Amino acid sequence: MERTGTEEEPRRLADFLRTHRDRILSDWLAAVRRLAPARDLDRPILLDYLPQFLDDLADFLDEVRAGNPATEPEKLPALHALERLEVGYDLAEVVEEYAILRQCIIDLVHHESAPAMRSAQLARLHSGIDRAIVTSTARYHEASERTLRALDRISSAALTHRDPEKMLPELLKVLLETCASVDAASLLLLEGDLLRVHAAEGIGLEHTIGETVPVGASLAGQVALRRAPISSRDAATDPLVTRESIKRSRVRGYYGVPLLLGEDLIGVATIGSASSAEFSDEDCLLFRTMSARAAALIAQARLNAELARRNAELANALEYRDRILGVLSHDLRNPLGVILMSAELLGRGGPLSARQQRSVGRMADNARRADHMVRDLLDYTRSRQRQTLPISPRKGDLLTLCHEVLEGLQLLHPRVELRCTAEGRTDGWVDPERAGQVISNLVTNAIVHGEPGAPVTVALRGIDGEVWMEVHNNGLPIPEILLPHIFDAFRRGAAPAKGTTGLGLGLFISQQIVAAHGGSIEVRSKDGEGTTFRVRWPRREAGS
Structure with missing residues (x-):
């Protein structure tokens, strides 16, 4: 069936673009979603300036056909590049968007067998899109480099000044030095329902530090309320600007952005110009990007300050607790x-x-x-005070000491077989009371946490200048998550055995005693192999 006059495809390429504008945009949206940063963008943000760019492209083709002087559209591609930089596109993805647009137009022209496919203006269409790519690439690269330099300076300022109150003025100085059109800047942080000026620089705004602005009042308060950027072309006469300090200043162009960390509002950042009524799109993008980084740095600095405060409180509480434990432990020994x-x-x-x-x-x-x-509490408080546990080493035999300890433990646990084996020399310099305490702690731990009725073995092996002692029991392994902390104070395992007494200091004290002898202690625990504590006792006195 032949087309009627009203159904015929436009012969001019410019008219074809206008007639099929919605179809081109629809095809482009479907194709461009394959780009990673485009997948989650809302439709209006993804389209951005593209509909208007198609209109400008059609107008450009009309001017060329009419023989009038015309240049390819450049303003919108430049703005588009800045918008894409802000939402996380890389340069290749910006270029790819224009390549997809070109392909959508050409495919549709061929699909409709439109007379426009034979138009001499196809070459000018390509030149228009090529110019858009060149403009976008140049603006993206320039803005990206400028932004990276500014962010690097902000990060350096944050590293130099950890204190939030000292860091904020430095962030503003970086901003003023980066944007030539910016003459003043302020940072207002949220405190309940108020914004308080914590830092201000430029054209006499330093005296505004400490001022408060209710959320919803003046331009800064509206930015906080709406959580969106707001601009004013004349701060002195704009009814939205109600702060007298701003009205009396020489600020003309006034721009504010929210400081957000995820969904949380931290505050508001504002910039002002004494000479310009508005800021360039690139300056606004740079300010928004720097403000986003500043919000993260402010939040991190606040968190660090809070952690430092809590750590100091905890350290003081632990010190007080240790003093009390030391006094009580000492005074309890006599009664x-x-x-x-x-x-x-x-x-x-x-x-x-x-x-x-x-x-x-x-x-x-x-x-x-x-x-x-x-006794364990006294030893613990000594270790907390960085004191080495007192020991009195003398020449002795670990095998003899082991038999003595096991003999006493056997009376307490008659149903458990306690074994002791030895290989090589087992003599050395040890404090018999302290070494016996280690043996008793490890064997008792093996009995309590081992498989009921299974034997517990103590194996001694003398080599060169040291004696190795292994205490082994069968049973469930120590959970891997607990192994790195097994020698921490007050640790009693994931599920302490029924009837277990003590404070959870046994392994901690054992480690301290072994360290005082110049030795070491470690643990190995695997399913099917049981648990083995290995102690290295130097044969000679520590330090000799």
């Missing part, structure tokens, strides 16, 4: 000694009934347990 001695005297005294003997025995056992806890 505990009296209780323990009294219990032993009662046990050795006159005839007692079986019930009385059991009571005295429980009294003595609990006094010893409390004494061990107090």
Whole structure:
């Protein structure tokens, strides 16, 4: 069926662009979504200046056909480049958008078999798009380099001045030095429902530091309320600008942007010009980009300051706690000694009934347990104060010491088989009481957390100038997440065994004792292999 006169395709390429404008834009939108930064952009932002650019391109072709002097559209491609830089496009993706536009137009011309495909103006269409690419590339590169230099200076200022109140004026100085058209700048931070000026530079605005602006009032308050940039061409007469300090200043062009971190409003940044009624698109882009970086730096500086404050509070609290623990532990030893001695005297005294003997025995056992806890607390407070645990090493035999400790533990755990093996020389310089404490802690830990009824083995092996001691038990492995912290104070595992007593200081104290001897301690725990604590005891006295 033949087309009617009204259905015929336009013969002129300019008319074809106008007639099929919506179809071209629709095809372009579908194709351009394959670019990574375009996938999540809203339709209006993605289209940007493209509809108007097509109109300008058609007008350009008309002027050329009429023989009038004409130049390819350049203003909108320049603005488009700045907008794309702000939303995260790289230069190749900006160029690709124009390549897709060119292909959409050519494909549609051929698909419709339009007379425009034979138009001599096709060459001028290509030159118009090529000029747009050249303009966009140049503006993108220039703005990108300028922005990167400014952001680098902002980062350097933030590294130099960690304190937020000292950092803010430096950020404004970078801004003033970067944008020639900017004569004044301010940073207002949100405090409840108010914006407070924390930093201000240029044309006498320094005296405004400390001023407050309610959210919703004046230009800065409206920026905070709307969370969007707002500009004024004449701050002195604009009814939106109600701050007297700004009206009395020499500011003409006035521009404010919100300082956002995600969805959270941190404050508002403003710039002013004494000579210009408005700022260039490139200056506005640079200001928005710098403000976004400043918002992140301000938030980070505030977080660092808060962490430092809390760390100081925690350090003071821990220091106070350690002092209290030290005093209590020291003062408790005497009354505990009296209780323990009294219990032993009662046990050795006159005839007692079986019930009385059991009571005295429980009294003595609990006094010893409390004494061990107090001793551990004293050792802990010494280590917290960077003091080495006191030891009195002398020549001794670790194998003999091991048998003595296991003999005592066997009485407490008659159902668990305790084994001790030795290979090579096991003599060395150790504090027998402290070394026995390590052996007791490790073996008790193996009994409590090992597989019920499974044997616990202590293996000694003497080589060269040291003696290695391994304490092994079968059972579930220590969770990997706990292994790096197994020797931390007050650690008692993910699920302490039923009936476990103590403060969770056993492994911590053991590590400190071994370190005081100049040795080391480590742990290996795997499913199917059990858990093994390995202790290296130097054969000679530490420091000798």
